Amino acid sequence: MTTDTRVTDWDEYSGALRERGKELGQIHPELMKGFGALSRGASSTKHIDAKTREFIALAVAVTTRCQGCIDAHVRKAKALGATKEEIAEALGVAVALNAGAALTYSLHVLDAMDGAGQG
The missing domain is CATH 1.20.1290.10 (AhpD-like)
Structure with a gap:
C-alpha cells in the first residue's frame, strides 16, 4: 500500500471525480443540488x-x-x-x-x- 497521494494524471483524476460525483448525485440528489446551489452562490460575486x-x-x-x-x-x-x-x-x-x-x-x-x- 502506498501513502503517496500525489495526482500524476490530472485529466484522469478529474474524469474519475466527475464519475463518482454523478454516482453520489444518483444516491443523494438533494446533497448535490445543495452543493451546486452553494457553489453558484459563491461564484456570483459583484465586488x-x-x-x-x-x-x-x-x-x-x-x-x-x-x-x-x-x-x-x-x-x-x-x-x-x-x-x-x-x-x-x-x-x-x-x-x-x-x-x-x-x-x-x-x-x-x-x-x-x-x-x-x-x-
Missing part, C-alpha cells in the same frame, strides 16, 4: 473579479488539502488567463496562513502547559 475568486479558491484548496478543489480551480484559473506567477503569489498567502495557524496553536500548547494538571 471581486472571477480570477481573484479563483486565487482565493486555490489558497483555500491548499489549506484544506482538497485535491479535487485544486483540480477544479486550477482549470478555472487557467481559463481566466491566470499565470503561474499570479497563482504562486496567491499560494504564498496560503503558506503564510498555515504557518500563522501553527504559531497560534503553538500558543495554545503553552496555555495548556500552564493550565494542565492544576486542579
Whole structure:
C-alpha cells in the first residue's frame, strides 16, 4: 500500500471525480443540488473579479488539502488567463496562513502547559 497521494494524471483524476460525483448525485440528489446551489452562490460575486475568486479558491484548496478543489480551480484559473506567477503569489498567502495557524496553536500548547494538571 502506498501513502503517496500525489495526482500524476490530472485529466484522469478529474474524469474519475466527475464519475463518482454523478454516482453520489444518483444516491443523494438533494446533497448535490445543495452543493451546486452553494457553489453558484459563491461564484456570483459583484465586488471581486472571477480570477481573484479563483486565487482565493486555490489558497483555500491548499489549506484544506482538497485535491479535487485544486483540480477544479486550477482549470478555472487557467481559463481566466491566470499565470503561474499570479497563482504562486496567491499560494504564498496560503503558506503564510498555515504557518500563522501553527504559531497560534503553538500558543495554545503553552496555555495548556500552564493550565494542565492544576486542579
